[in-house]
Amino acid sequence: MTKTKTGMIISALALLASVGWAQAKTVCYVTAADAHAYATPANEALEARAKELGIEVITLSQNFDVQTGTEQLNTCIARKADGIILWPLDPQAYIPGLARAQQAEIPAILINSPMDEQADRFIVSFTGPDVYEEGEMAADSLNDALDGEGAVVVIAGQAGNGTTIGRVGGFVDRLTEVGSKIEVLDTVNADFDQQKALVVSRDLITRFGDGIDGVYANDDTMARGFIDAWKEAKPGEPMPPIVGINGQKDAFVSIKSGEMYSTIVQSPVEDGKLAIETMAEILDGKEVDARLPIPLTVVTKANVDSVEPAF
């Protein structure tokens, strides 16, 4: 009996342990995850700014599962939210949900990641960095580092993930576009995971050895994995130039010490703030631009001291 009660109390508490109900405008925020190095500060910034703006936010976490996200859009519509901020994890899958939101006359914007062009007619705006653009910037940076020539390896995120697709696609397309002579030796998936990156890097180093002239990692965490593997396998030998993305603190340290060539800073705080501010304007009936980028900064040894790390 007591056990039943305990369980019930726990579930009751879980339901109650959250923000109360107020008669403010309600925005439904479908985020990528609520426990993630980038997403968490973005979520926090978004929620903090919303409070200042007097907007009620319902945060739904997809926990990196697209299917959950598509169903959460339905929750938002059923909840009769005044606006939807979606963090898409797939370029396609949310389109029908967004279409339904439009039918229900709920304005929707995208945060952080883009979707396919087909989605454009269902959204009011897209705020945030462009992962494809980040790939392009990384390509430019690595092209600079190698003087447009050499063999590189790409350590990619999770296969099939929207960010991975954008960051790898932008990189490869850009290299072709500028006619770079950089050759991609291999692209391996390490799921944005440092340990997995460490393991695949060990294998890459064994396989190609000194044939690796440069490295492009889809994020700084995985760049870290390559650095560790290199130091392990070839202690004392000079590190090939490594380009990462995100602008984490430890990447800044690595750039200063020369272990990394560059990273691209995108601030999760800016990302979150911009999204809610844009939504607030939409709710006030103002016109907003269809594309509202957050600043992306390439950080190398040259400017590392003047830029703030993202997180």
Next chain:
Amino acid sequence: MTDVPIQMRQDTTQDTTNERFRGGSPLVDLLSRGGLAIAILAVLVYGSLTSPFFFTTGNFVNVLTSMAIVGIVVVGMTFVLVVGGLADLSVPATIACGAILSLALQPVIGPVPAFAAAIALAGLCGLISGLLIGYVGINPIIATLGVGTIVLGIVQAAVGGVIVYGTNPDTAALVKSRLFGIPVIVLIFLAVAIIGHFVLSRSYWGRWTVATGGNCSAAEASAVPVRAVKAGAFVITAICSGLSGALLGLTLQSARPLVGTGYEFSAITAVVVGGISIMGGFGSVPRAIAGLVFVQLLTNVMVLQGVRTPVQGFVLGLLIAGAVALDVALRKRGGGA
């Protein structure tokens, strides 16, 4: 206990014998015993023929280092399978527990106590699963799934979901250092494996584990504390995963809640490929490690060959199914009457 299927109450010796334990023809016997050794040898030969980098000290150290972390989990998982506990699916949670706590507690109580506390807390998670499985009688899959979900949720809540960074680079240097050219982490793995092997094959606890997996009721009627033995297997696995996680945290000097994802399946794969029955009552740590070595070498060869990640998963899946199907087939053919 009314749900226990009706037992036979008469002696039919041929039928009472578990198929697995029948004698067979020498060839079949050799195949089932030495199959794994032959397979490892085949991978070695193929690897050295196809890649100039394969048969190098560097590559072997690389393979060993890569398998050390999952290897420690494999040692624990062997106990779970042998005791008839099916599988411990809470491994990702206990690894995360070890990794995050060993880093997060460093500034508070110092690196060594943090390390110990991380492992102890992981062990506590195993104790909860173990109590549910051994004493309450809950199916291990459900219990470890549930406990794993809860623990992972708590761990995420505790750190607010962000990455925890290390504050003491010396600890990282220690874990990454080498002794006689062998990485310390590999030595730790070997020590755990040797201790695990000793406990399973030479100690009374190990004998109890095998007996409980072989026939739980008979072991219980032989004054074996079966509930504790079952629970113990899960505690052992959790301590191993905790240790694994702590070492992982120190190596990476950063830890995320999802750091342990996938390790449970890698460990089960190794144990199963090592020829250890999921039904329990049979198996040893060296067999499980042989399975791990085979899987790791094969993966290494595939990576050196530039095989794509999805294909690697495909091959691994085929390997698990094939290894077990072959095992079943060999034992059946060897069985006869």
Next chain:
Amino acid sequence: MTMLARLVRYRVTVILGLTLLVASLTVPGFLSISTLSLGLDRGATIGIIATGMTVLLIARQIDLSVGSTFALAGITAVMLQPAIGIWPAALAGVLAGAAAGAINGLLSVVFKVNALVATLATMLIFRSIAHWLTDSQPVPGTDIMLSVALSKIYLEIFTLRSALFVGAILLLHVWLTRTVAGRNLFAVGSNADAAEASGIAPGRTVFLAFVFAGALAGVAGVLQSLTTNTGSPVFGAELIVTVIAAVVVGGTRIEGGRGSALGTLGGVLTIAALTTAMEFQSVPAYIQQVVSGLILILLVVLDRTVRPGPRTHAAAGASG
């Protein structure tokens, strides 16, 4: 029967009722047709897969590969659209699911590989095939407006998939409790040797159970692809835990021989209601995880420790 035993027997109903009560007190307007409709839709994907899983668990089997089958079926349905049209492609997707189930059945019945190990292997294999087919990119469908149409709500309650789910559960209920084949399924899960000695073919039953579970995972996968107009190799990666939890919370025993379709409906609705209620309150996903984990463990512990008298399960066994 004691009060406690009664509580345990109707535990799913109790938890479901409690969830609804607490939610309605904290979220104004929670108890409404639109919430019910939403909850059903949220539960439909899990529920359709859980319907297949119920049959497998009763037969003392398990399928860990349903998430991968789900993705594979969806991809098949989307990739074939340009070639053979939407509906034939959807059918092909379901058949792909059934084929995946048949492979599991084959491994388990013919090659006698333990179901847990066999489906662990095929989970990897099917997922790899999904990545290989799509080159790890999501594949768009041909008609996006169909997706919007499919999500339409009928009779103010049902979407296509939630109607399919409820229909499937009701059919399964009749099948399990009233048909000879359904009763034979219980016999196979409870004591396969006895079933075989009585002229029932356990191998065939188990094989068909796998095919059924695969086909339903296929149906769910196809519906998912059609409503999102996307086939993605990463779909369904997180499904399996929820599916098994829903079935087990519904009172189906993982050791075979006991279970019911209506229980699964209760389990699915409980989980859907809980998720929806917590999402309405912005409860972080990790807290949601802790709550679902606790409820799962709690229900199973109660099931184990409280024996609701010797006859209760008999009645359940005889009448469904």
Next chain:
Amino acid sequence: MSAAATALRMRGISKTFPGVKALSSVNLTVEFGRVHAIVGENGAGKSTLMKVLSGTYLPTTGTTEIAGVEVRMRKPADAQRLGIRMVHQELNLVPDLSVAENVYLGRMPRRWGLADKAAMLRETAVILDELGATIDPKARLGDLSISQQQLVEIAKAYAAAPRIIVLDEPTSSLSEHETAALFRILRKMKQQGIAIIYISHRVKEVLEIADDVTILRDGSMIDTRPADGITVAEMIRLMVGREVTNVFPKTPSEIGAPVLKVVALGDSYNFRNVNFEVRKGEILGLTGLVGAGRTELAKAVFGLARATEGRIEVDGKPVVIGSPAAAVRAGIAYVPEDRKDEGIVPSLSVRENISLPVLRKLSRFGRVSMTADRRLADKYTKEFSIMPPDPERRIGLLSGGNQQKAVLSKWLSADPSVLLLDEPTRGVDVGAKAEIHRIIGELVAGGMAVVMISSELPEVLGVCDRVIVMRDGHASAPVDRAALSEEKIMALATGEEAA
């Protein structure tokens, strides 16, 4: 079914497994309306022969005729279609289905495509009534007692209106009382013209019920003859190939002080207020109908089940027994009834099985001393002449009798002062049975106190010094050897004040 035809005619049936010839050229003829007993020791080929008859095995050579028609049965369903029904010794029932569903398992009646539950319940009630069993057709089978389940198994075979019914050790879990009821049923079936094949170890029972007897030994048929005119001794001689004079010899021993005393013990469900004591050098018999609470009592004394009331004393001192380990510490050992399920760990060697309860004593710093382990196994292998004399052999590969000797060794290694034996000779062939009795005799001669649970009255009468009889969870006062008779025990067991 033509009355003239012979129900079953098997000619020259042989069955060879790789390396083993299980049956060689067996002929068997069974007539309709007669009970045909098949007797033989374990391994004589009875089970193999029945598996051929039930379609589980295809014979290597030989032909089978049912009612004059030659048939070839490849699976159990084939045999069932021909009207052959088995009552297995390992009950083939489904615990999670109802009694009625079990009775109709594999051939449930349909109505509009659905299972016709009403018809099943109705018919099952009729059949159970006919068999004189008071069982609710709606009850979940797993909730019934073993003997009730046995009756359901018989009802299941009977309900199929078979031409030939095969009963494999049907009385192994039935009390004498229930056995008598079964025999009434069999006689009724016989009158209906059903051919009954009755397989049993129990020679006396066979002579009581059978019309014809076929004796198998080592896979060959020794003889078929009418049951009239065979004596028990003759039949045993034919089974074992030698004359066994005294089936249950009693070794004299000196009875000393009480060792184990059980006071007002109860588990508030299976047994209540049980009092007895067993003395040094004494064999105390514990008998009664199956389900009377004997096994539950023994398990509670050994700590495998929980007692809710009363106390246990060893050597005059009260002991708390919460687990088998505590019982072992108190000097109590228990050889369980179900050897396969609770006695042996088949995957371990004889050595590993024998040392299981004393592993901790053989260990230092957690490590098991292999020397001590081997010494223990060697000792008992020799002492009890366990065959084959190889302690490293997996125990699952041994015959039942040798397994039982190993289980006894296991407990003697723990050096107990009280030994609880639960049906120690069930399923053990005649030769091994005598040997086990010899060992028990030696143990009590050496001063051990033994509590022996047995359903076999001749055994109880033969070896026990005193006997207590349990009925519905209550124990009778001990009856001295001098005052014992089968009638007296039956009267106490059934509560009928006869004799």
